[in-house]
Amino acid sequence: MSAHAGAIKGYFAVFAVLMVGTMLTYYAAFQDLGIWNTPIALFIAVTKAVCVVLIFMHVKDSNRLTKVTVVAGLFWLMILFFLTMVDFASRPWS
Amino acid sequence: MHKHHFDTFDQQKDASSFGMWVFLVQEIMFFGGLFVAYLVYRHQYYMAFGTSSATLRVDLGLFNTIVLIGSSLTMAIAVNAAQRSLQKRLIAFLLATMALGATFLGVKVIEYTEKFEKREVPGANFCFNPQGAPCKGVSHEEEKTPDLIQRYLNGRFGKLPGLDKAAEHGAEATTHAEAGEAAAPEPGVPGEATERQRSMPGSEVYFSLYFAMTGMHALHMIVGIGLMVWLLYWATKGLYSAEYYTPIENFGLYWHFVDIVWIFLFPLLYLINRHIGGHH
Amino acid sequence: MLSKYIPLWPEQASTVAGHMDLLYVFLVLNTIFFTVLVAVMVVAFSIKFRKSKHPVAVQIEGSVPLEIFWSAVPLGIAMVIFVWAAVLYFHLMRAPRESMEVYITGKQWMWKMQHPTGQREINQLHVPVNTNVRLTMISQDVIHSFFVPEFRIKHDVLPGRYTYAWFNATKPGTYHIFCTEYCGTKHSGMIGEVIVMEPAAYQLWLSGSTGGSLAQEGERQFASLGCVTCHSGQPGARGPNLEGVFGSNVKISDGRSVTADENYVRESILNPQAKIVAGYGPIMPTFAGQISEETLIQLVAFVKSKQGTGAKAGGQATPGGKQ
Amino acid sequence: MSAAAASGHLVAGHEVMPEENYLSVDHSLKSWLLTVDHKRICILYLLTITFMFFIGGAFATMVRLELLTPAGDLMQSDTYNKAFTMHAVFMIFFFLVPSIPATLGNFLLPLAIGAKDVAFPRLNLLSWYIFVIGASFAVIAMITGGVDTGWTLYTPFSTNYSNTNVMMTAVGILIAGFSSILTGLNFIVTIHRMRCPGMSWFRLPLFVWATYATSLIQVLGTPVLAITLVLVALERGFHIGIFDPALGGDPVLFQHMFWFYSHPAVYIMILPGMGVISEVITCFSHKRIFGYKAVAFSSVAIAVFGFLVWAHHMFVAGISLYAGLVFSFISFLVAIPSAIKTFNWSATLYKGSVRWDTPMLYVFGFLGLFTIGGLTGLFLAALGLDIHLTDTYFVVAHFHYVMVGGMVLAYLCGIHYWWPKITGKMYPELPAKAAAIIVFLGFNLTFFPQFILGYLGMPRRYHAYPAEWQVMNVLSSAGASILAIGFLLPMVYLVWSLKFGKVAGPNPWQATGLEWETSSPPPEHNFHETPVVTTEPYHYGEKEREI
Structure with missing residues (x-):
């Protein structure tokens, strides 16, 4: 896909970002942030994943079809999560 | 040099990388099934997941995350090398990626064996009861030694606020167990509950999910390393160059995907309860 | 009516059967239409516009x-x-608020019923006519499903x-x-x-059997299993006081609060550490694997019967039909 | 070799078979077992799933014979439980899911979009081998004792209480699932990347749209079934508690994960059938489809909405009331695209010039039965009614109307319509029409009484039933025997036509579509030169071809 194979400087930058992310999530886990612990951990994990997808997997400069495929995959994952939780989360109300 | 049924070489390259992405979407849904089970059971057994997760060696987990992100870097460099026909660099970084992958699996073996010793493996022999009577055959000393990073950091910076709680928790849990044991009266209960039934409810579900998710992830790593041996063989034959690098690139996509799965597994399995808030 | 000759639906023997059949007939007519x-479109067009x-x-x-x-039209319908x-x-x-309780235990290949008045039946359920009957059901092994076609009710x-x-x-x-x-x-x-029996016949059937009510049976189990040593009800006891606890809101040690329905009582007996009441230690031993479902039902009935002094009207009324 | 001889042409007034075609190029067994030609792989699949269909049919016969009498006296209840379970497993996972996508889809997709082959030919052959391995696991499980959990494998029965070959059957379905995923992947890439010049998305035949929507479901849904079966196998093997309530698991979660795949799976089964019907109805009314974009987009809409409705199988399984509301509402929305398609097909007949050949008889049958099947689905999506109807014979009748009345009729319609293109020979018209009518009559006699039984409250999977329902069960069993004859007939005359059938020629039906512009049977690389498409798909008006 990326016909032009440029220098690999960019990869080390991404690696650094991922390392910072890992340290951050590790440190954040030890602070008692009440209900915010999980959302923060997930947010950091999502940013790390987005970095890997866009740069390491070259989705940033690939054609529209690949981008749509990635988004579709995540959308279907969300269908599975949200509609299953519609049941389990609403059980105490009924 | 393209296959007979494609009109142009670009059409073949586009097709194979698009095919790889569709395969990765299928993998997302495959792991998605495990993650939905995790989501549901964490919602149901909120406390048990926290306590059970506290037994994991978070130092090994962190080390493994660094190793795997490193292998993602080396893999990206290898793909780049193939695109620029740098044969020696390609082979070097493929080997590096394999080495890091093998390290990751080695660490997993250490973690798994430790789980087997402490009987925290789901199945007939399962026993996990931090508050109640300790499980037979599990010596106490192990639980006292906090993992490596805590000891190192505590040594260097003295008692760091969040960091030493994990150690105390380990100690506190055991003292609590003795206290608890004395206090619980011996009720005149007819049949005797097995150690598995006396274990904390929901903890066996956590460990089942832990082994299912990390096991399936490790299986994907093993398949990945196997594929790399095949790619390495052909790389040494000089098959991959700027004209033909799709197998390397597609394998790169697969490897980065396996890394992303671990990026989510690490916080969700290892880090959910390190702050030991007011839960217990 | 039509159903006498061609059996279109089972006998309408419950309050809801009529509504169900009305909806069914509406949908049948919709399908026929x-x-x-x-x-008609397919046959008419293919004959009218045939090749010849x-x-x-x-x-x-x-x-x-x-x-x-x-x-739009199919969407509207x-x-x-x-x-x-959805209303149905x-x-x-x-279940409506004031309804007679019956506990049903499904076991591989039989139904065991327990009445609050102590009667126990296998594969038979005697109920009075024109009375709301609420079934609290549990299975001992696999998933079953309780279905009475004539009442149009079914639940796994x-x-x-x-x-x-x-x-x-x-x-x-x-x-x-x-x-x-x-x-x-x-x-x-x-x-x-x-x-289903006339009220008089039902009373006769009730009086036919001796033995204590379910709650009394539950009280005997409560003592023999040693629950009373901790849940003595006196202040400073090791276990929470169960007086009037059923149906109330219970604060859990991890800050959440849960309504104490049948499922909460059952879970607290089998897995006490799942939801520990705030202010109490996790010292209750588990009874998983040692008590049968019937005994559990008796204990639940006993806890329900401890309504406390005047907190609720006495007798078998259960607070709110909790799903 | 002149193009005329290669593409088969008139010699003294009657068609002659082209010497060089994909069948005649090599007759060795190796050329069949190691072929990467999508047309030969279609025939490999055709033979495999026909064999699977007759295994499933044999179990159906056992079930219907048992239900002739109220008491369970033909066989023991265990044997009966295995009979209906394996009837369902073989019919669903080894016949219905692969049938049209793997046979007609494999054969026609490259031809319909003007490509030489699918995107990954070797992966295509690998998918067939994976399917055969999965099927042999299931057949071995059947021979060595069968499985009695129902095709839904509900836990905790399937994990703790059944001592039959659950593990082997689950592994068989898992492997066949991978074959389905890889076929879906292959088709998605083929449709996206290998269309011939001029073949824009809105010039694609509707069969290709339907196959595309089916492949989306196969790729996105099957993996969740795969992981669920892995967890069931783990639980059976190591007695861990993911779905076992005694160990903290939740059997309702299994149902969620199982139906997340299994409801879209019923759309995997019906969508290709809809694609075939769109092709055949346009050809035999010699007219453009009514509302091409509406029909094309409703295929994709069914695929997408199909993923949002799965819990209408679980309204009384213990899910919360509000979840029931959400899933019931979306289930009604998913019925709309099917309604649009049915009305568009009927409107296509208006002002056409309709020919009553066998494929068209199957189309008429499909339209009637699929409409009833679809509308009875509304009964089950309606929350209140589902309380009474779920797990009764009403559900059995509903899904047989959609699966047999819809899918199998469309499959037979497609087989008859493209038989000349696949084999170069015409099937005999009279026995084919007779078979179609027998199937239609036998089907209705078999399954309509089950609607009535359903509302009367006869539960599914019952080995013995109260005597008052015997009359309708006997009617149903009688219908089943007629249906069986109806299904056996095509086996006879289609095989007969291989030898004695009239030579068909490139376009016996004067149909549009690229597959009809090459010879019958087509040459190994489909087209002598890659076609260029200039018109929209069903251009019947302009091309008044007279042969």
């Missing part, structure tokens, strides 16, 4: 207004059915947590009970009868 519509009579076909691209029309059926669903899934019976169903029988008589979730070898043998 659209099927006939499509059939209409050799040159007229190429029609399509028409957007027509497309919108035959999307669908919404009517959805709302109508909510009515059927939530899960192992591990109570599920509920309710009915109000309007006609005395004997009606089928079926298990409708596949449960193994004698799944088709797991059947029984609901015997």
Whole structure:
């Protein structure tokens, strides 16, 4: 896909970002942030994943079809999560 | 040099990388099934997941995350090398990626064996009861030694606020167990509950999910390393160059995907309860 | 009526049966209408425009207004059915407040009923006519499903947590009970009868059996299992006071608060550490694997009967039909 | 070799078979077992799934014979439980899911979009081998004792209480699932990347749209079934508690994960059938489809909405009331695209010039039965009614109307319509029409009484039933025997036509579509030169071809 194979400087930058992310999530886990612990951990994990997808997997400069495929995959994952939780989360109300 | 049924070489390259992405979407849904089970059971057994997760060696987990992100870097460099026909660099970084992958699996073996010793493996022999009577055959000393990073950091910076709680928790849990044991009266209960039934409810579900998710992830790593041996063989034959690098690139996509799965597994399995808030 | 000759629906023996059949007839008519519509269109067009009579076909691209029309009309009908059926669903899934309790335990290939007055029956359920009966059901092994066609009620019976169903029988008589979730070898043998009786006959049946009520049986188990040593009810006891706890809001040690329904009581007996009441230690031993479902039902009935002094009207009334 | 001889042409007034075609190029067994030609792989699949269909049919016969009498007296209840379970497993996972996508889809997709082959030919052959391995696991499980959990494998029965070959059957279905995923992947890439010049998305035949929507479901849904089966196998093997309530698991979660795949799976089964019907109805009314874009987009809409409705199988399984509301509402929405398609098909007949050949008889049958099947689905999506109807014979009748009345009729319609293109020979018209009518009559006699039984409250999977329902069960069993004859007939005359059938020629039906512009049977690389498409798909008006 990326016909032009440029220098690999960019990869080390991404690696650094991922390392910072890992340290951050590790440190954040030890602070008692009440209900915010999980959302923060997930947010950091999502940013790390987005970095890997866009740069390491070259989705940033690939054609529209690949981008749509990635988004579709995540959308279907969300269908599975949200509609299953519609049941389990609403059980105490009924 | 393209296959007979494609009109142009670009059409073949586009097709194979698009095919790889569709395969990765299928993998997302495959792991998605495990993650939905995790989501549901964490919602149901909120406390048990926290306590059970506290037994994991978070130092090994962190080390493994660094190793795997490193292998993602080396893999990206290898793909780049193939695109620029740098044969020696390609082979070097493929080997590096394999080495890091093998390290990751080695660490997993250490973690798994430790789980087997402490009987925290789901199945007939399962026993996990931090508050109640300790499980037979599990010596106490192990639980006292906090993992490596805590000891190192505590040594260097003295008692760091969040960091030493994990150690105390380990100690506190055991003292609590003795206290608890004395206090619980011996009720005149007819049949005797097995150690598995006396274990904390929901903890066996956590460990089942832990082994299912990390096991399936490790299986994907093993398949990945196997594929790399095949790619390495052909790389040494000089098959991959700027004209033909799709197998390397597609394998790169697969490897980065396996890394992303671990990026989510690490916080969700290892880090959910390190702050030991007011839960217990 | 029609159903006497061609059996279109089972006997209407409960308050809800009529509503169900009305919705059923509406949907049957809807189906007949659209099927006939499509059939007429297909047959008429294919005969009228057959090749020999209409050799040159007229190429029609399509028409957007027509497309919108035959999307909107089915959508409208669908919404009517959805709302109508949803109202019926909510009515059927939530038991009315003052209803007679019956506990049913599903076991591989038989139904065991326990009445609050102590009677125990296998594959038979005696109930008075024109009374709301609320079924609290649990399974000892696999998933079963309690189905009485004549009452139009059905609900799966899960192992591990109570599920509920309710009915109000309007006609005395004997009606089928079926298990409708596949449960193994004698799944088709797991059947029984609901015997609806006139009030007088029911009282006679009630008096026929001696033995204490379910709550009294539960009290005896409460003592023999040693629960009373901690849950003595005196201040400073090791276990929370169970007086009037049923139906109230209980604060848990991790900050959440849960309504104490049957499932909470059952879970606290089998897995005490799952939800520990705030201010108490995790010292209660588990009784998992040592108590049968029937004993559990007796203990639940006993906890329900401890309404406390005047907190609630005495007797068997249970607070709110909790799903 | 002149193009005329290669593409088969008139010799003295009657068609002659082209010497060089994909069948005649090599007759060795190796050329069949190691072929990467999508047309030969279609025939490999055709033979495999026909064998699977007759295994499933044999179990159906056992079930219907048992239900002739109220008491369970023909066989023991265990045997009966295995009979209906394996009837369902073989019919669903080894016949219905692969049938049209793997046979007609494999054969026609490259031809319909003007490509030489699918995107990954070797992966295509690998998918067939994976399917055969999965099927042999299931057949071995059947021979060595069968499985009695129902095709839904509900836990905790399937994990703790059944001592039959659950593990082997689950592994068989898992492997066949991978074959389905890889076929879906292959088709998605083929449709996206290998269309011939001029073949834009809105010039694609509707069969290709339907196959595309089916492949989306196969790729996105099957993996969740795969992981669920892995967890069931783990639980059976190591007695861990993911779905076992005694160990903290939740059997309702299994049902969620199982139906997340299994409801879209019923759309995997019906969508290709809809694609075939769109092709055949346009050809035999010699007219453009009514509302091409509406029909094409409703295929994709069914695929997408199909993923949002699965819990309408679980309204009384213990899910919360509000979840029931959400899933019931979306289930009604998913019915709309099917309604649009049915009305568009009927409107296509208007002002056409309709020919009553066998494929068209199957189309008429499909339209009637699929409409009833679809509308009875509304009964089950309606929350209140579902309380009474779920797990009764009403559900059995509903899904047989859609699966047999819809899918199998469309499959037979497609087989008859493209038989000349696949084999170069015409099937005999009279026996084919007779078979179609027998199937239609036998089907209705078999399954319509089950609607009535359903509302009367006869539960599913019952080995013995109260005597008052015997009359309708006997009617149903009688219908089943007629249906069986109806299904056996095509086996006879289609095989007969291989030898004695009339030579068909490139375009026996004067149909549009690229597959009809090459010879019958087509040459190994489909087209002598890659076609260029200039018109929209069903251009019947302009091309008044007279042969």
